[in-house]
Amino acid sequence: MLTCKEFLQELSDYLDETIDAELRKKLESHITECPNCWVICDTSKKTIQVYKGMEPQNVPKDVQDRLMLALQKKMAAKCGKVKA
Amino acid sequence: MADFVMETGEGGNVFDDTALVNLARGGDANAFGHLVSRYERKIYRLARHITDSESDAEDVLQETFLKAYEHLDGFQGNSKFYTWLVRIAVNESLMKLRKRRSDRTVSLDEPSDNGEEPMMREVAVWEGSPEEQYSNEELRGILEKAIQGLKPAFRTVFVLRDVEELSTEETATALDLSIPAVKSRLLRARLELRERLTRIFKQKGEDVLAYL
Numbered sequence: 303m304l305t306c307k308e309f310l311q312e313l314s315d316y317l318d319e320t321i322d323a324e325l326r327k328k329l330e331s332h333i334t335e336c337p338n339c340w341v342i343c344d345t346s347k348k349t350i351q352v353y354k355g356m357e358p359q360n361v362p363k364d365v366q367d368r369l370m371l372a373l374q375k376k377m378a379a380k381c382g383k384v385k386a
Numbered sequence: 387m388a389d390f391v392m393e394t395g396e397g398g399n400v401f402d403d404t405a406l407v408n409l410a411r412g413g414d415a416n417a418f419g420h421l422v423s424r425y426e427r428k429i430y431r432l433a434r435h436i437t438d439s440e441s442d443a444e445d446v447l448q449e450t451f452l453k454a455y456e457h458l459d460g461f462q463g464n465s466k467f468y469t470w471l472v473r474i475a476v477n478e479s480l481m482k483l484r485k486r487r488s489d490r491t492v493s494l495d496e497p498s499d500n501g502e503e504p505m506m507r508e509v510a511v512w513e514g515s516p517e518e519q520y521s522n523e524e525l526r527g528i529l530e531k532a533i534q535g536l537k538p539a540f541r542t543v544f545v546l547r548d549v550e551e552l553s554t555e556e557t558a559t560a561l562d563l564s565i566p567a568v569k570s571r572l573l574r575a576r577l578e579l580r581e582r583l584t585r586i587f588k589q590k591g592e593d594v595l596a597y598l
Binding site: 313320344345349352353354372373 | 413415427430431447451455506509512517525526548551554572576580
């Protein structure tokens with residue numbers, strides 16, 4: 303049986319499903335017997351999910367306008383160089 | 387993006403990044419504009435997360451796309467365009483952070499991780515799903531505030547892996563870190579965020595149990 307400390311060290315890889323079957327089995331057996339680690343595992347999984355589900359906001363219009371202006375200047379300068 | 391109108395190729399197919407990069411290299415301004423509109427929201431979010439400043443994020447957004455345009459010929463195509471863009475944005479963001487905190491060096495190499503186990507003070511189940519409990523705006527505010535509470539070395543790794551969804555290898559390359567360093571910082575960041583979010587999302591009346 304793994305200790306809680308050992309379980310926590312493997313938690314990220316467990317959640318990312320990047321561990322081998324044997325270790326996975328040991329981790330799963332740990333959480334069925336350790337309610338604290340089960341809760342930590344469950345809430346860590348939800349933490350990752352809630353961040354992954356966050357849609358990026360639109361870039362504010364004025365910020366976008368300044369970006370476009372800077373890019374157009376850059377493009378004009380590049381074209382100028384090519385022609386020259 | 388009113389000035390860039392190209393949305394689709396012939397037959398209504400959306401151009402993939404590689405096709406757009408090739409068109410942009412050939413001098414097609416609309417093609418690069420389309421790449422900008424495809425990724426500007428993500429790059430702006432990434433910059434805000436790392437710099438924790440809207441004005442710095444605006445500069446980073448601009449510098450990222452200007453540099454990308456300038457160095458488009460240097461883009462090898464053996465990595466994804468988006469990953470390449472992220473690398474530029476991360477470098478620009480870290481430069482901003484370092485400039486702002488010139489008294490204290492902000493370094494991703496610095497092992498701010500002193501090897502101690504993160505403390506688990508909040509061991510409680512969550513009250514339903516946060517998406518149902520809070521409006522999008524409230525939830526976004528909670529999540530962003532929690533990220534800003536992390537040290538830059540941890541939040542940068544978390545943002546690349548779990549918000550921008552880069553792979554461990556891509557994150558390691560973007561930050562010039564080893565894979566074990568990315569993994570250990572990610573674990574630490576996830577556990578710290580879990581702790582912070584549990585304080586907000588835990589079931590009311592649930593006891594706070596001391597862990598270990």
